[in-house]
Amino acid sequence: MAAFVRIVDTGSFAKAAMELRVTPSALSKLVSRLEDRLGVRLLTRTTRRLALTSEGALYLERARDVLELIGRTEDDVSSTRSSPKGHLRLNSSTGFARQALLHALPAFLQRFPEVSVDLALTDRLVDPVAEQADVVIRGSPAAGSDLVVRKLAEGRRLICAAPSYLQRAGTPLSAMDLAGHSCIALSGQLSPTTWPIATENGVVRFLPKGNFACDNVGMLFDMAIEGHGIVRLADFVVGQAVREGRLVEILADINRSDTISLWALTPKGRFRAPRVQAFLEFMEEWLPKASTLP
Structure with missing residues (x-):
């Protein structure tokens, strides 16, 4: 396309060949192969001048658009090296x-x-x-x-609850205490989600129980913020709320959370x-x- 455009713009195979650093015969063969592939004539050639056919004029218009788009695309990609966009x-x-x-x-x-x-x-x-x-x-x-x-x-998973819930229901200090609280569970898993809690007899897999479960972590977080119960979620999710005091980490000494x-x-x-x-x-x-x- 670029070669064809340069031939038309210069009006000469010889001038275009000089700019593109190829021979005039190489350019002539290139245009001939292009015309053979398209099945139409793009240029009429005489000893004095070149002229576009109607198909050639259409191809020239579209070729300019394509080459301009390629140029803009390469400029945009190159510029993102220093400034992502x-x-x-x-x-x-x-x-x-x-x-x-x-x-x-x-x-x-x-x-x-x-x-x-x-x-x-x-x-x-x-x-x-x-x-x-x-x-x-x-x-x-x-x-x-x-x-x-x-x-x-x-990170790690934290067991936490809202201050309003802890004021109302008390703060659990052990796995036995936890069994008497409303826990907000994550549902929709292949197997029930359990919480590893350290006891005198080793680590037990505590099965959280309450009157609400959900398969959406965002909803679990919202319910905990509203004081509905105790949750165990990643610090990526609850860390900001704990820092702001909207949630309080509990049972940190017996919560056995793997990395x-x-x-x-x-x-x-x-x-x-x-x-x-x-x-x-x-x-x-x-x-x-x-x-x-x-």
């Missing part, structure tokens, strides 16, 4: 998004004003490629040869995009600060 598609669980991304994204967008974010929320596992997501954030990694899996942060990790899943074709790298690096910097309790 473009549309970032994120997919996150509801609990993490409502309690962590709610605070992180405004700071991210302020730092990178030429990036826009489209956030999808769901607690089900999703395929980043099928969902056309740049980054999927989950508490467990997913396998796939077409994915790049990156650990964003490590949990937060993962970013990215399709290989998008992993090196500057907007994606900027977001991942920002979250790696922001999350440890956000989950650190006083």
Whole structure:
């Protein structure tokens, strides 16, 4: 296309060949192959001048548009090396998004004003490629040869409740005490969710019981904030509320929480995009600060 445009603009195979540093015969063969593939004549050639056919005029118009778009695209991509820009598609669980991304994204967008974010929320596992997501954030990694899996942060699960609930129902001090409280459970799992609690006889798997359960972490958080009962959620989700005093961590000395990790899943074709790298690096910097309790 570029060669064809230069031939028309210069009005000469010889002049275009000089600019493109090829021979006039090479350009002539190139145009002939192009015409053969299209099945039409683009140029009429005489010993004195070149003239466009009607098909050639249409091809020239479209070729200019295509070449201009390519140029703009390459300029945009090159410029993002120093200043990330473009549309970032994120997919996150509801609990993490409502309690962590709610605070992180405004700071991210302020730092990178030429990036826009489209956030999808769901607690089900999703395929980043099928969902056309740049980054999927989950508490467990997913396998796939077409994915790049990156650990964003490590944390732990906290047992906590609202001050209003503790004032009304009292503060449990042991696994036995916990059995008499209203616990807000996570439902919809392959097996019942249990809480590992240390006792004199070792660690027991406490099965939380109450009059409310939900498969949505964000809803569990909201119910705990409203004083409905006790929850056990990741510090990525409840850390901000604990710092602000809206939730109180309890049973910290007997809550046996293994280290949990937060993962970013990215399709290989998008992993090196500057907007994606900027977001991942920002979250790696922001999350440890956000989950650190006083």
